[in-house]
Amino acid sequence: MAVTLDIQQPQPFDLVGSTILIAGNATAFEGTLSITVSEGHDEVTSFIQVGSLGLRQFQGSVEIPASAAFTLNRLFLTLADDSGNENGPSVTIPVLYGPLILPGYAGWQPYTVQPGDTLTAIAQSQYGNGDFQPIFEANQNILANPNLIFPGQVLRIPRNDI
Structure with missing residues (x-):
């Protein structure tokens, strides 16, 4: 067969x-x-x-x-x-x-990059601190450099249940 x-x-x-x-x-x-x-x-x-x-x-x-x-x-x-x-x-x-990207991982939500956004600023607004590493790692298939994001990109923001 x-x-x-x-x-x-x-x-x-x-x-x-x-x-x-x-x-x-x-x-x-x-x-x-x-x-x-x-x-x-x-x-x-x-x-x-x-x-x-x-x-x-x-x-x-x-x-x-x-x-x-x-x-x-x-x-x-x-x-x-x-x-x-x-x-x-x-x-x-x-x-x-x-x-292994975010302790307590419970899913993700989409975020559309706006003009002037940085990964640090997005992390600050989403997590209350500037640790952008979970966002960068969750989007490693579309981001090669954490300093290069573009308006209109849709990023996955990992969430946890902690």
Whole structure:
């Protein structure tokens, strides 16, 4: 059976929490996709049932336990056909791990950069201090330099429940 993996969620560089929601369309041998979340130092594994008769929509999640020893905030989510074939098709998606960007991470909200804004000023208005690092790290896929932001850019502002 040919294998198709069309992952619709998460998208590359999505900002995720300790529960990563996964959805898409797939066919898989015996109807199972394996999941690996890794950053090179540690990994978490799980699986999702997708059905084995033709292309099927699926959704599931993987929990990142507090005991995971991730040291980097950029993780790689890999879904693969769980057929036992090491060379079987797989899809790898980079995601940004909110709990290593902002302690107590509980989600994010969009912010549209205004003329005259700086990351320090945005951090001051959002967090009550000038620590812009969480904003910079949550937007590392669109910001190469914390001193270069432009009016109209939409940034993700990480939020915590602390």
